Amino acid sequence: MSQYRYTFEKGSKKHQCPACHKKRFVKYIDVQTKEYLPEIYGKCDREMNCGYHLNPYKNGYAKDNTIKNEFNYQINRPKVKPKRVCIPKDxxxxxxxxxxxxxxxxxxxNNIAFPFESEDIEKIIAQYHLGTVTKGYCKGGTTFPFIDINNNIRAIQVKxxxxxxxxxxxxxxxxxxxKHHTQNxxxxxxxLKDYNNNETKVSCLFGEHLLSKYxxxxxxxxxxxxxxxxxxxxxGFPNNPKxxxxxxxxxxxxxxINKCKALKGRNVYLFPDLSKEGKAFNLWSSKAQKIQQQIEDSFFKVSDLLEELAPNQDKEEGKDIADYLIKLDWHKFRKEKNKNSLQEAPKKVTEQTKIIEEDSNSTNSKKAISQSKEIQPKTTKIQLEENLIFQEKQTDNWNEEIDELESFFNKINIPKNNCLLNQATKITNVTQFLKSHLAIVKANNGKPIYLPYxxxxxxxxxxLSD
Ligand SMILES: [Zn+2]
Structure with a gap:
């Protein structure tokens, strides 16, 4: 039995809240007299939107129940974290x-072993919104903006x-x-004052803004x-869904975990840089496991291929994929890609606010680079790695599931209107969706990476069967 004389009324009965007037108010009851306390004592269950709570032990009523029972709006709303300030668009x-x-x-x-075509460089600048520092001690440096899934600029790294x-x-x-302002x-x-008060600056993934587009x-x-x-x-660029x-x-x-929340429902392959005794690999492996457990429908797997392939010296130096890649010829990677490229998946229809009017002339660096050299493709470590990623666990096939799906979709009338697949995905063209999805699952039958399709x-x- 409760030792308190005044407790919340048991059960689910709700009264009108004195603050917001919604019928969501739980009253206090006097367990000795079985009577309600004056109607100002109680708690509104609209915690976020109202938050009214008056406790008879807190305002003195419990000691002296003849005190004046005046209505005095008290908010006990949960503390809200200070709002994150983002970098202004201008x-x-x-x-x-x-x-x-x-x-x-x-x-x-111009300077790497196998220079890229300007078209690809323009595309990469546009995709990740890269920029340039033109003054000061970082002159000539590159800006890498961390733009979140809602197109807010959370941080801009300069290198x-x-x-x-x-x-x-x-x-x-x-x-x-x-620094510039302080020095001058x-x-x-x-x-900037507000921004500098943010608890964390880099609070999203680099490239997060691309998730809804792809x-x-x-x-x-x-x-x-x-x-x-x-x-x-x-x-290759993500316009190919493969x-x-x-x-x-x-x-x-x-x-x-906070940074990875945007990866809900995705298959994620992690490539930590190399490190002494595989420290980076081990750290990310244990983190990935925890993150996967907490993020709905996600699949996180750390690639150990660089760890396996890399010579010890590279590990000592903490080399990453970038160090390997940049020495290799990208042409043969693309050739591999083109061989098995698929039609594009239907564009997602969620409102994508364009943060920038892409101007195609933004790259003032157009430079004709002749790419006439014909280079014989040969297997590289990286190619090997890629093949392994896409082939791993290719044990089961989905023949039965695909047959079942095909026969179902063949016998029903395909809706002409939009179709809401789930909270996050609206299909505008069901016929097109079916065509491309079926093509993808058939071409990648059994590969876990394509299970979401x-x-x-x-x-x-x-x-559609309802
Ligand atoms: Zn209320």
């Missing part, structure tokens, strides 16, 4: 220029590179601007933005 827009002065970009066009695209210096745009004894802009691609998760850029340039969509966490230690078809079947 600050971000100013970085998107001067690619002819950008060392990283110019190296990719300077040497001739072989190795990182010279790492910084953040907010630090550079803060100028007032720090209000947004809803079906398997994800490659790496440490640094540069590696994500190289991965895309070598393995290609990996490359995202970066920022650094080894910043892989965490099969699941979506089964989901649609379930919806």
């Amino acid at each position: 600050v971000f827009y100013k970085t998107r220029k001067a690619y002819e002065e950008n060392t990283f970009i110019q190296n990719l066009l 300077t590179f040497n001739k072989s695209n190795h990182t010279k210096n790492t910084n953040f745009l907010h630090s550079i601007i803060t 004894q100028r007032k720090i802009p209000n947004w 809803p079906y691609n398997p994800i490659a998760l790496v440490e640094a933005p540069k590696t994500a850029i190289y991965g895309t340039l070598y393995f 290609n990996l969509l490359w995202l970066a966490v920022y650094n080894l230690s910043s892989l965490n 099969l699941r979506r078809l089964q989901e649609l079947k379930h919806i």
Whole structure:
């Protein structure tokens, strides 16, 4: 038995709340008299939207129940964290220029062993919204914005590179601007003051803004933005749903559950950089396991292929995929890709706010690079790795499931209207959706990486059979 004389009324009876007037109010009862306390004592169960709670032990009623029972709006709403401040769009827009002065970009066009075509470099700039620092001690550096799934600019990393695209210096745009203002004894802009109070600066994945644009691609998760850029340039752009969509966490230690929330429902392959005694691999493996358990319908797997293949010296130096890739010829990677490329998956119809009007002239670095050299493809470590990723666990096939799906969709009338697959996915053209999804599951029969396609078809079947 409760030792308190005044307790909440048992059961589910709700009264009108004195604060918000909704019938969501639980009253206190006097267990001795079995009577309600005056109607101001109680708790509104609309915790987030109302939050009224008056406790008879807190305002003195319990000691003296003749005190004046005045209504006095008390809020006990759960404490809300201070709102995260993002980098204003105009600050971000100013970085998107001067690619002819950008060392990283110019190296990719001119200085590496197998330079890229300007078309691909323009595409990569547009995809990840890369930019340039044109003044100060980071002049010629590249900006890597961390843009979240709602197109907010959470952070802008700044890196300077040497001739072989190795990182010279790492910084953040907010630090550079803060320093600039302090040194010149100028007032720090209000947004920056607020921004500097953010608990964490890099609070989303690099490339996160691409997730809704490419809803079906398997994800490659790496440490640094540069590696994500190289991965895309070598393995191909995500407009082909078979290609990996490359995202970066920022650094080894910043892989965490909050950053990975945007990866709900995705297949994620992690590629930590090499490290002494596989420390990076072990750290990410244990984190990946925990993250997978907490994120709905996700599949997280750390690739140990670099660990297996890399010589010890590379491990000592902490080499990453980028270091390997950049020495290799990208042409043969693309050839492999083109052989088995599939039609594009239907575009997702969720409202995608365009943060930038892509202007096709933004790359002032157009440079005709002749690509006439014919190079014989040969198996490289990386190719081997890629093949292994896509073939792993290819034990079962989905013949039965595919047959069942096909016969179902053949015998029903395919709806002409939009169809809501789930909260996150609306299908505009069901016929097109079926065509491309069936093609993909048939071409990749049994490969776990394509299981989400099969699941979506089964989901649609379930919806249409009602
Ligand atoms: Zn209320």
